[in-house]
Amino acid sequence: MTVKLLYFAWVREATGVGEEEVTLPPEVTTVGELMAWLKSRGAGYESAFARAPVIRAAIDRAHARPETPIAGAREIAFFPPVTGG
């Protein structure tokens, strides 16, 4: 499965990447599994996803949870808790 990944705020700064296309191995089926898999992709990803418990995710622009399945997703985003308003 190929998907677009987006990173925002300090997650983006840590990974050093704003946006990328990745092909996921078949055993990665949920948001939480995806975060664990991303952590292994290099030092930047490891430091970002070391804080996985506070990182929030969105699938196709709707909030998602660690247990949310990613099947069929076209765009998955990772970011800190929001601080707008």
Next chain:
Amino acid sequence: MTVKLLYFAWVREATGVGEEEVTLPPEVTTVGELMAWLKSRGAGYESAFARAPVIRAAIDRAHARPETPIAGAREIAFFPPVTGG
């Protein structure tokens, strides 16, 4: 005791007077007694103060109650419950 009396909204329309100076007999000592006394001053006053239980009063521009003493007052106003805002 001489005092300025003011009337607003339908109290003013009923008495036919917006403002007047009156000399009060010594037995009139509270707002409630003043309303009862005013009622005897003619048909307009009688029709206005027939609704005395809903009429509000202010002494020198501060809200007052029927039992509030009027001694020393310079200006006493009578009006319906307020409806601003």
Next chain:
Amino acid sequence: MIRVQAEDFDIGKEVEALLGGRTDIGAVVTFTGRVRDHAGGERIAEMVLEHYPGMTEAELARVEEEARARWPLQASLVIHRFGRLRPGENIVLVVTAAEHRGDAFAAAEFLMDYLKTSAPFWKKETTGEGAARWVEARESDDAARARWEGERK
């Protein structure tokens, strides 16, 4: 700050005059009351707002002072119009400014609930048929005010 006037007001200009240049404010709430074109199922053609000059200013100032004693406001403004007003026109403006939004919202609601029940204004409506009548006070306004009494500091 308190103003009682016949003239209309502009919300944006009033906020700018009150807060322009200040950099310490996090939250600004405004409330504007407007004349509605209907009341109790009847069409309203116009309204006349009578008030008690002198007492009006004193009551509004007292209500504002009470709000500022209850919440840490950085600025506040109450403008109330009087005279002849048509549907769609502004009646009253309340502005509250604070560091945090909860204080600004609560103080603005409090100011409206208190001025509705204590500022000496009376509305006389003229219906579409030309009948004029004094607006009756609403029990819901007394109830709105009463909810603040218990939590007086």
Next chain:
Amino acid sequence: MIRVQAEDFDIGKEVEALLGGRTDIGAVVTFTGRVRDHAGGERIAEMVLEHYPGMTEAELARVEEEARARWPLQASLVIHRFGRLRPGENIVLVVTAAEHRGDAFAAAEFLMDYLKTSAPFWKKETTGEGAARWVEARESDDAARARWEGERK
């Protein structure tokens, strides 16, 4: 209505554009959030607001729809800015209009509480000393949101 923009806004002009000419509205509440010049005892020189284009608009529209399902609003508007902002500048504007003030106040507070916890914006502050840091989410914002959950209709 929803807008996400870099440009500033004028409260009075936005209210006029939203409601001008309407005669059925009794109550208008606006909330404006502004950049403060201090945070946690430190001076703030500027702030950059990052957001997630596309999701931002979708979330704000969803929150507005939720507010309109809960209260009988006659009109509503949410404008949120992004980009570089200095102390004193506007960040967000919420406008709600209803026949009665209780609905307009509640809906405006609800919109702020929900957008604070669900719209994908992130603030990075630069202090007077030049240090930049991401603003942490506040537990008080989660609590403010939580109070609406129980009374969901």
